[in-house]
Amino acid sequence: MPARHTSRQRALQILYQWDMRGESVDTAIDAFYETLFDNSDPGETPEPRLPRDAFMEALVRGTAAEVASIDRRIVEKSANWRIERMPVVDRNVLRLAIHEMTSAGAPPAVVIDEALELARQFSGEESVSFINGVLDAVRRDLTA
Numbered sequence: 359m360p361a362r363h364t365s366r367q368r369a370l371q372i373l374y375q376w377d378m379r380g381e382s383v384d385t386a387i388d389a390f391y392e393t394l395f396d397n398s399d400p401g402e403t404p405e406p407r408l409p410r411d412a413f414m415e416a417l418v419r420g421t422a423a424e425v426a427s428i429d430r431r432i433v434e435k436s437a438n439w440r441i442e443r444m445p446v447v448d449r450n451v452l453r454l455a456i457h458e459m460t461s462a463g464a465p466p467a468v469v470i471d472e473a474l475e476l477a478r479q480f481s482g483e484e485s486v487s488f489i490n491g492v493l494d495a496v497r498r499d500l501t502a
Contacts, residue, residue, distance in 0.1 A: 362413060362472075363472060363475070365411050365413040365414035365417065366414075366417065366454065366472055366476060367476065367479070368390065368411060368414045369414045369417040369418050369421070369454055370447070370450055370451060370454055370476055370480060371390065372386045372387055372390050372414070372418045373386075373418060373421060373422070373450040373453065373454060374446055374447060374450050375389065375390070376418070376422060377446055377449070377450055378446060383418055383419055383422040386418070387415055387418060387419075391410070416462075417454060417457065417458065417462070420457050420461055420462060421453050421454050421457040424457055424460075424461060425453060428452075428453050428456045428457060428460075429441045429449075429453070431456055431460075431496055432444075432449065432452050432453070432456065432492060435491075435492045435495040435496055436488070436491075436492050445481060445485065447477075447480045447481045447485070448477065448481055448485045448488065448489060451473050451476050451477050451480070451481070451485075451489055452473070452489060452492055452493065454473070454476075455469050455470065455472070455473035455489075455493050456493070456496055458472075459493075459496060459497065459500060460496075460500065466493075466497040466500060466501075469493070470490065470493045470494065470497065473489055473493055474486050474489060474490055477489045
């Protein structure tokens, strides 16, 4: 089983694709795995480069299933920002983290740290402070 951080990176990549293409979650997950096949010998059946990642798939499916309620939380905590105007990476980092905090039982401090690391890796420093503010506001609501 891959490290949870790696699973979160993969989940973010799939959520980005799902969000951009408007396809089903299962299609996005399958497309992710299809990019990982070793096609070195055209005469043989390709072998997957890695096994299925159950944690990553659960994160993606859970986030997608709750996207409407998650998006409402994001809009509520991000003054003057419409969800569709946010950078795609940022809104999906937020979605993933909020799902983990509210439904997956992950400790909020861990989730926020992981989300900020994903933002640093896939977005930019401006996004890090924005994401931190939104997630901290969600965390405060959960502990109130």
